[in-house]
Amino acid sequence: MPLFRFIFKRACYSAAVILAVLTIVWVIVNQIGDPVRLLLPVEAGPELIAATRMKFGLDDPMAERFLRDLTGWLQGDFGNSLWQGVPALPLVLDRLPNTILLSFATLGFAVPMAIALAVISVLRPGKLIDNILSTLSLAGVSIADFWLGLMLILIVAVQFGWLPTSGFNSPEYIILPLLTLAFRPIGRLSQVARSSLLEEMSKPYITTLRAQGMSEFRIVRRHAMKNSLISFITVSGDELTSLLNGAVVVETIFAWPGIGSLFIQAITRRDLPLIIPCVLVIALMVVLVNLIVDLLYAKVDARTSNY
Amino acid sequence: MFSPELLGDGMKVSKSMMMNHKERGFTRLSKRLVLALAAALVLTGCSSGGESATSEITIVLPEEPRSLASWNAYSNDGHPILRNIGEALVNRDPVSNELVGELATSWEQVDPKNWQFTLREGVTFTDGTPFNAEAAAAGLNYVLSEANAFPMRNFLGSQTTASAVSEYLLNVATVDPDPILDLRLYFVTIPQAAAIAADPASYETNPIGTGPYKLTSWTRGESIVLEQNTDWWGISSPDDAKGTQSIAKATYVFRTEQTVRSAMVEAGEADFSRWISPEDCDAGVVVCLGGATVETGILRLDNVHPAMKDLRVRTAMALAFDKQEVMDLIGGGDPVPQIVGPSALGFNDDLEPFAKDVEKAKALIAEAKAAGVNVSAPITVAARTGYVANGQEALTYIADAFNAIGLTAKTTMLDTAAAEKQWTMGYKNIPTDRGWAGFWFHGNELMDYSASVGSYYACNGPVSAYCNPKVDALYKEALQATGQDRDTKLAAIAAFVYNDAAVIPVGQPLFYFGLSDKINWAPRMDGFILLKEISFKS
Numbered sequence: 075m076p077l078f079r080f081i082f083k084r085a086c087y088s089a090a091v092i093l094a095v096l097t098i099v100w101v102i103v104n105q106i107g108d109p110v111r112l113l114l115p116v117e118a119g120p121e122l123i124a125a126t127r128m129k130f131g132l133d134d135p136m137a138e139r140f141l142r143d144l145t146g147w148l149q150g151d152f153g154n155s156l157w158q159g160v161p162a163l164p165l166v167l168d169r170l171p172n173t174i175l176l177s178f179a180t181l182g183f184a185v186p187m188a189i190a191l192a193v194i195s196v197l198r199p200g201k202l203i204d205n206i207l208s209t210l211s212l213a214g215v216s217i218a219d220f221w222l223g224l225m226l227i228l229i230v231a232v233q234f235g236w237l238p239t240s241g242f243n244s245p246e247y248i249i250l251p252l253l254t255l256a257f258r259p260i261g262r263l264s265q266v267a268r269s270s271l272l273e274e275m276s277k278p279y280i281t282t283l284r285a286q287g288m289s290e291f292r293i294v295r296r297h298a299m300k301n302s303l304i305s306f307i308t309v310s311g312d313e314l315t316s317l318l319n320g321a322v323v324v325e326t327i328f329a330w331p332g333i334g335s336l337f338i339q340a341i342t343r344r345d346l347p348l349i350i351p352c353v354l355v356i357a358l359m360v361v362l363v364n365l366i367v368d369l370l371y372a373k374v375d376a377r378t379s380n381y
Numbered sequence: 382m383f384s385p386e387l388l389g390d391g392m393k394v395s396k397s398m399m400m401n402h403k404e405r406g407f408t409r410l411s412k413r414l415v416l417a418l419a420a421a422l423v424l425t426g427c428s429s430g431g432e433s434a435t436s437e438i439t440i441v442l443p444e445e446p447r448s449l450a451s452w453n454a455y456s457n458d459g460h461p462i463l464r465n466i467g468e469a470l471v472n473r474d475p476v477s478n479e480l481v482g483e484l485a486t487s488w489e490q491v492d493p494k495n496w497q498f499t500l501r502e503g504v505t506f507t508d509g510t511p512f513n514a515e516a517a518a519a520g521l522n523y524v525l526s527e528a529n530a531f532p533m534r535n536f537l538g539s540q541t542t543a544s545a546v547s548e549y550l551l552n553v554a555t556v557d558p559d560p561i562l563d564l565r566l567y568f569v570t571i572p573q574a575a576a577i578a579a580d581p582a583s584y585e586t587n588p589i590g591t592g593p594y595k596l597t598s599w600t601r602g603e604s605i606v607l608e609q610n611t612d613w614w615g616i617s618s619p620d621d622a623k624g625t626q627s628i629a630k631a632t633y634v635f636r637t638e639q640t641v642r643s644a645m646v647e648a649g650e651a652d653f654s655r656w657i658s659p660e661d662c663d664a665g666v667v668v669c670l671g672g673a674t675v676e677t678g679i680l681r682l683d684n685v686h687p688a689m690k691d692l693r694v695r696t697a698m699a700l701a702f703d704k705q706e707v708m709d710l711i712g713g714g715d716p717v718p719q720i721v722g723p724s725a726l727g728f729n730d731d732l733e734p735f736a737k738d739v740e741k742a743k744a745l746i747a748e749a750k751a752a753g754v755n756v757s758a759p760i761t762v763a764a765r766t767g768y769v770a771n772g773q774e775a776l777t778y779i780a781d782a783f784n785a786i787g788l789t790a791k792t793t794m795l796d797t798a799a800a801e802k803q804w805t806m807g808y809k810n811i812p813t814d815r816g817w818a819g820f821w822f823h824g825n826e827l828m829d830y831s832a833s834v835g836s837y838y839a840c841n842g843p844v845s846a847y848c849n850p851k852v853d854a855l856y857k858e859a860l861q862a863t864g865q866d867r868d869t870k871l872a873a874i875a876a877f878v879y880n881d882a883a884v885i886p887v888g889q890p891l892f893y894f895g896l897s898d899k900i901n902w903a904p905r906m907d908g909f910i911l912l913k914e915i916s917f918k919s
Contacts, residue, residue, distance in 0.1 A: 107798030111805060117836040117843050118535045120807075125530035157447045158601075159585055169602065224640055232644045239644045240636055242603055326637050331602030344798050 081365070088361040092354065096147065099353050100140060100346065108132075109156050109344040130156060143350070152354075153347040157340070166333060166351040172242065173332035176325075177317035180252050184259035185310060189299075191260070192267030196275060196298075197290055207264070214261020223254040223327040240328040251328040255321050259313040266309045270302035303374045311367035318359040436629035438652040438900060438915070441642045445635040446605075449596065450585040451572040452524045452531035461655065461910040462633055465607055466507075467570030467590030470498050470517070470551075471563055475623060475914055478724060478828070478906050480563060482621070484512065484571060484591060485551075493558035493861075500549040501621075504614045506573045507595040514545035519574035521553070521566075536568045536827070560863040564827050593626050593913045605633040607912070615913065624913025631912050646895040653902070654895035655910065658770055659712045662893050671713060671891035672904025676822045677720050678711070678769070680762075680779065680885040681837065684847045685808070686816045687758040688749075688788065694756060695882035697745035698818065699735040702782035704887050710778060711769045714890035719875050720823050720833050722889045724906055727830025727859075727871025732879050734886065739786060746787040760790040764820040765800035769890075776820060783818070790818070808845045817846070822890070826907060830871040831860055838878050847883040 110126045127133045131142075146153060152162045191211065195204040230250060231239040241247050274280065275298055283293050325335035333352060340348035446459040451467055453459060470485040482488075485498040504512040521543040524533050539557035546552050555562060573589040580587075586599055593615055594607040608630045615622025634651070636642045643661035645651035662669035682689045682698065689695055704716035718732035719725075750756045762780040764772050776792040783790035795803065804819060811817075825833050834856045840848035852874060859870035878884070894904060902915045 107802060109798075111801045112798055114532050115535045116801060116805060117832075118532065118805075119843050122530060122532070122535055125527075126532075129530055159448060165601070224638070227641060227644050232647045235648060239648050239650055240641050241634060241650075327641060329603075329634070329636050329641070336602070342797060 084361075084365055084368075092357045092361070095357055096350055096353060097140075097144075099349060100143065103341075103344060103346050103349055104136065104139075107344040109346065112343050113156060147350065147354075152351045155340075155345055155348040157343045157345045157348065162345075162347045163351045165348060166336065166355050169331055169333045169336050170355060172330060173318060173321075173325075173334065176248065176251060176255065176321065176330060176332055177314060179248060180255040180317055180321075181259065181310065181314050183252060184256045184263060184313070187256070187260045188263030188267055189306075191264040192271055193291075193294055195264070195268045196271045196294060199272065208268070211261040211264045211268075214257045215265070216261075217257055219254050219258065219321075220323050220327065222257060223250070223324055226250050226254055227327075240330075242329065242331055247328075251321070251324050251330050254324050254328075255317065259310075259317075262313065263306065263309055267302070267306050270305045271298055274298040274302040300374060304371065307367060307370050307374065311363050311370075315360050315363050318363065319356050436627070436917070437632070438628055438630075439632045439634060439645075439650065440653040440655070440910070441634050441636050441645050441651040442655050443635070443637060443639070443642070445602070448585040449588045449599075449605075451520070451570045451588070451590075452529065452533045453585065460908075462605055462607070463570060463588065463590075464592070464909050465594040465631070465912045466588050466592045466596055467572065468592045469567055469570050470500075471567045472623065473567065473905070473907055475903065475905050475911075480567065481623065484517070486621075488563055490560065490562070490863075491552075493560075494555050496553045496562050497546065498551045498553065500551055501614060502549055504591050505612055506576075506589050506591055507610050507612070508573060508576060508589050509612075510573060510575060512571075512591050513548050514551040515548075516574065517551050517571055518543040518545050520571040521569060523574050523577060524569055524572065533569060537565050538562070541565075558861055560861065560867065561827065561829050561831070564829055568826065593622070593624070594631065597630075603634070607631045607633070622913065624911060625916070626913065627916040628912050643895050646897055649897070651895075652897040652900050653910075653915070657893050657895045659891075659893060661895070667898045668896035670894045670896060670902075670904055672894065672908075673714075673722070673889060673906060674824070674892055674904075674908055675722065675724060675826055675828060675906060676824045676892075677717060677722060677889050678708070678714070678887040679720050679821055679823055679837075680887055681817070681819045681821060681844075681846050682882075682884065683811050683815055683817045684883060685811050685813045686760070687755040687813065688760065689816070689818070691749050691752075691754045692881065693745040693749040693752075694754060694788070695885075697742035697749075697786055698783060698788070699882045699885045700738045700742040700745075701786045702779050703737040704734050707775050707778065708888040708890065710771050710775045712771070712890060712893070714888045716888040717886050718879060719830070720837060720884055720886050721825045721828075721830050725825050725828045725830050725833075726868050727834075727875060729872040729875040729879070731872075732875060734888070735882075739782075742786040750787070756787060757789050758814070758816060760788055760816045760818055762790055762792045762818045762820065763800070763803070764794055766794045766796050768800075768822070769820070772820075779818070779820070805844055807843060808840055808848045811846055818885075819846075820887070828906075830875060831856070831867075834859075834871070834874055834878075837884055838874070847878075847881075849881065849883075852877060 110123055110130065110132060114122060114126060131139065150163070154160060155162045155165060158165065191207050195207045198204050227239045227250065230236050237249055238247055271294065280293060280298060283297060321332070322334040322338045324330065325332045326338060333355060337352040340352055442461055444458045446462060447453065449459060449463050449466065451463065468483045470483060470488070471480050472483040473479065474481045484501055484504060486501050488496060488498040490496050500514055500517060506512055510516070523529065524531060525537060525541050527540055538559045539555050541553060541555050543551055543553045553562060553566070570590060572584070576589045577584045588596060593610055593613045595610045596605065597608045598606045609626050613626065615624065616626065619625045636645065639657050640661060642654040643657045646654045646667060682695055684690050708714040708716060716734035718734045719728060721728055746756050760783060762776045762783070764776055769775065773792070773794060776794070780790040780792045803817065804821065823833060823837065836842045836844050838847055838852050839845055839856055840853055855870065855874045855877065859867060859874060862870050896902060899918055900915055901918055
């Protein structure tokens with residue numbers, strides 16, 4: 075199947091899926107709470123509530139509102155955020171570069187770290203260093219990023235004053251959120267890389283290479299690594315998707331102005347016009363990452379290159 | 382710090398000579414990693430940001446405002462900033478809490494439906510236009526317009542309309558008599574109506590007021606910066622203004638996590654942090670202040686519930702638990718006998734907080750049971766998630782106390798939207814089997830008990846779970862009263878609903894603020910954070 079046709083087919087499927095997701099989200103959000111109640115003081119009287127509802131068009135029948143919103147989505151108009159009173163889509167797009175920066179920086183740090191840890195483990199299988207690294211990677215997967223983030227702030231920023239606690243002013247502000255976010259991917263990816271490398275290292279062609287006198291490190295770097303990359307790429311794509319979905323907790327703790335923190339604020343306020351473009355952008359990123367992962371498969375494994 | 386410079390060349394060579402091929406590869410990889418990390422640290426720098434200049438401060442707040450428009454920024458997220466940009470006709474003295482003039486120098490109720498305010502002369506908006514009665518009327522009428530239906534209207538009584546009598550005399554009329562209109566107008570900062578008309582879309586993020594500071598930048602998601610308004614009238618009248626412009630520039634940043642807000646003060650990144658936990662206070666914020674407020678923690682009982690509609694059961698619930706214990710659990714504060722504190726007009730000095738008396742409570746439950754009341758009907762002690770520190774512990778303590786006197790109670794915590802939906806049903810719509818004993822904070826910013834009665838005790842009150850025609854009649858009568866008569870009438874309602882145990886008042890909490898050691902400030906009862914009241918230590 076030619077590449078263009080493959081991408082076109084995927085785009086059509088994805089558009090249908092995204093539209094279905096937006097519809098489901100729209101219905102759910104409309105059922106779980108009244109944004110007007112959250113906008114007004116809790117003691118607001120029924121007249122003010124009714125007038126506010128009318129002002130935002132929330133008093134119209136549900137079907138009418140859905141059709142109006144759907145028409146808007148198809149035209150790229152998501153309406154104004156109820157919370158901020160400005161067009162919702164630009165709010166999300168403003169945050170997108172920050173989320174992409176944090177996500178790619180985190181993955182860019184986590185991937186080489188995970189590979190390095192996996193290689194160290196594979197070079198010393200069953201030894202003390204392997205056991206230590208396996209335990210650490212398990213801790214990385216298990217540790218709560220909420221707790222880790224606060225600990226890093228208290229120790230690195232408050233106790234030692236090495237880095238700022240939170241915010242988004244200059245490059246050093248990315249380090250603590252990046253480290254907090256990277257812990258889990260490093261743990262998960264190093265576990266995956268270690269197990270697939272160990273599996274690869276047990277294959278007959280590796281034995282042949284060893285018999286030729288090639289060093290273990292060279293065997294790993296030149297031969298085993300590439301052949302064990304498939305599962306690593308899959309999990310890396312999965313991790314990137316999670317990061318792009320919005321590292322909600324970490325973005326909130328560190329006041330990182332990304333999509334995750336915006337999304338959680340929109341949900342808390344039942345701000346439907348803001349929730350929908352958040353979901354749309356996240357869904358588009360997931361689709362894009364999955365497409366890139368599929369194309370990478372073909373690059374590293376010729377058996378999957380016919381799409 | 383581990384750095385490549387610490388490894389001498391000689392050492393590297395000798396090590397290399399002893400290694401086999403595998404180890405050499407491993408060492409090269411390690412060195413690359415160390416170099417990459419060191420380079421990253423050098424490139425990014427390891428400092429925590431520069432110290433601010435002495436006349437500048439950074440204030441960290443829990444939430445970014447959704448708007449800085451007068452009509453929306455009444456709430457907790459908006460007024461800490463807006464109230465420095467805009468001013469109202471009246472304010473409260475930070476020490477005595479008495480109403481004092483701000484943009485008005487004097488005022489009087491000329492008849493039951495009309496108030497007249499004499500405005501301060503020589504005041505200008507930050508865009509240079511003069512502030513006079515015409516400007517004040519236009520601004521107030523926009524904020525309080527029926528057609529605009531802004532949330533600010535909730536703080537007013539009947540429809541309120543302003544008009545200019547002369548250049549500096551403003552008349553404010555209400556449809557129904559309103560003896561506390563001056564208290565209500567204390568919430569309404571007056572916007573520049575001409576600027577709204579010129580560009581209504583951007584006014585919410587670019588407000589123009591008469592206050593001591595003006596907005597210079599707002600980076601959504603990051604910060605808001607205010608700088609001195611050099612034309613502020615208060616510069617020449619600091620006594621009337623109740624403050625000075627000690628601060629040249631204030632940068633507001635927003636952090637949801639209270640531990641992070643505390644950490645910013647400790648790390649020297651912020652000078653002022655709003656609402657931190659008592660634990661963080663103990664852990665060492667430079668200066669930690671606990672301030673009394675107009676908020677009261679209450680336990681509102683569903684008076685339609687098979688058990689809680691009985692006075693004996695409600696009284697038993699009020700006696701079942703120790704109010705001080707609850708306040709200690711949620712961060713400190715004092716028990717009160719009413720849903721307002723002593724700062725409010727109508728506070729009844731003769732009442733005492735319900736004291737814990739388990740034996741009496743058990744006897745009342747037994748008596749109610751013997752009289753056929755279904756005391757085993759399930760009760761839910763409910764609250765909003767994250768609304769109070771240690772909220773779940775407090776709810777569990779209360780539910781356990783109810784179970785200990787013979788009731789059947791459990792706890793639940795709901796997210797904001799779900800909790801508010803339940804909270805705002807109104808007496809007539811509450812299902813009889815819901816059985817909520819809801820824990821909530823009620824703020825009486827008007828400092829007039831009538832606002833609390835109208836909300837929580839009137840049959841049509843928006844958050845009432847109680848209905849007694851006698852209270853409605855007393856409330857209607859008190860609303861029209863003024864001065865001492867009003868105080869007496871409201872205090873009588875307080876005594877009535879106390880004896881009816883309609884709502885269980887728990888206590889008034891302390892809210893904590895973290896301050897750096899370079900500034901002076903004292904918390905206000907109304908929770909305002911006015912830059913003109915912050916000064917630098919000499």
